[in-house]
Amino acid sequence: MALVLDSISLRRNNSWIVRNVTLRFDRGKTYAILGNNGVGKTTIVNMIMGLEGYREHEGRIFLDGEDITALPVHQRARKGITLLWQEPARFQGLRVIEYLTLGGKLAVNPRILEDVLKAVGLNASYLEREIDESLSGGERKRIELASVLLLKPRYAMLDEPDSGIDLMSTEMIKDIFQRLKTAGSAVIAVTHREEIALLTDKAFLVCGGMVVKEDSPKEVCEYYKTLCDWCDHVNKPEEAQMG
């Protein structure tokens, strides 16, 4: 049971955004896609989700053995993939409870709703609030995390799960990873923060749209810290390796 990317590439305006990426994510494991800003991390998860503008790519994507490359977003979601956006959208007039239950389509026990809100540091009073400008970016992110917990996806892709949430919440992110992992989900966290990558079982370092290293989070973070932090070849990994 795995999500497999087989040589996926995406080109825009004659330049490669993602180049020949082959990855495997097993259920019940946690992964980090680590790298500086603008190296293609978010593009990889957007391609997996099949978002508009990210579907015309080379290579194939397999979900538990099935080729899902041609499937639209909602069908991929129904097969068990979901994505938490780095900056979640706001929905004027929509209440949190409607959002979490997808307008009532997701039958959820009220106790479970309260439980997932508690897991992300919110209380039940948020259920009646609207997902508009009255919520901070951090609160939106927490609601999005609660939504992922409720959906119980097979593969949860979390783009910068801690952005907008204070540093004290790294522990909360760790608990969420653990909760998903225990439920049999694969967690794929996109991050530029070593603290988040270190919470996972395996890490992939991305630069110039390529995976330049995959190893234990400790090894990858060490590499990232010593070679990427000061590197002046961002998005030119071949030059960096040659140098």
Add this chain to the structure above:
Amino acid sequence: MRIGSNYSKEFQRIVEIYERAGGDAANLLKGDVASIIVSGQKVLGLNNVRGVSMESFSKDDVVIVKINVGDRVHIPSPTHLCVGALDKVGEQRIRFEIEVGEESEISFLSHCSFPFADDFAHIMEAVFHLRKGAKVFYEDHHFHSDSGGTKVRTSYSVILDTKSHFENRFYLTRTRVGRLELDMESHNNGEGSVVHLETKVYERADDRVEVREKLYLNAPESSGILKTAIFATDSSYANVVNEAYGNAPHVRGHVECREIVKGDEVQVGTIPVLRMRYDTSELTHEASIGRVNAKQLQTLMAKGLTEDEATELIVKGMLR
């Protein structure tokens, strides 16, 4: 409320459609809630409460309802206006003349139902005058037939004295529209007066909507917001014109129109007009026409909703 014996059956039916439209008929019958029921050209019943004086009469085929609220009166429960017609074909003409005294506060909940209309015209005019410090909240919900044969021409005209406050929300979101012409006009003649007009419409099939809103900020420190949100589907048509005039110093006005379209045959347009005479004033506008925001759509689709289901949910929130 006393109902004329000749009208008891019609009252029962109009109450039924009022309830189907979301109204609470119990409120129409309570002695301590001001209410009026108008079916076609007939006033079936009317109830006054202390501080609110309502009277109705017919003149030139127009039902005229005069509502007077005294000075320094606070009416805790909304005044219910139940307006409708059971006929398939015909016309209803109503004029509300509403005068609210100094420092008084009142809210109105209006339900206009035309569930069987094949070719029925509802022509409604409402004129408000808010005296110094008065506050009025008016909410108007429309429910029309599925045939698209309801023709509504509604106009609101509001005169605001010093530090008075008027809010109006017009909703036609749960049924087909048919034809709608909506004119709203606010004359902020008193210093510090505030107005907020909001319109929300969901169009289906070949519905047609014309919205014209005008905001005249005639007194210093007065302010107003005009907001329109339309969801246009199929081969519907919508045209929205929002105008704001800053005719006094230190006024602030904002007009906003959001039209979301679905389908290749819709025709929608919006024109904001801003005119100002003083450099201490500020008028702004915001307008957008297009499909549902892609990020919102894809966020919900990434949770398993189809594009149509996601659109419905987004629009439900937007038109609430």
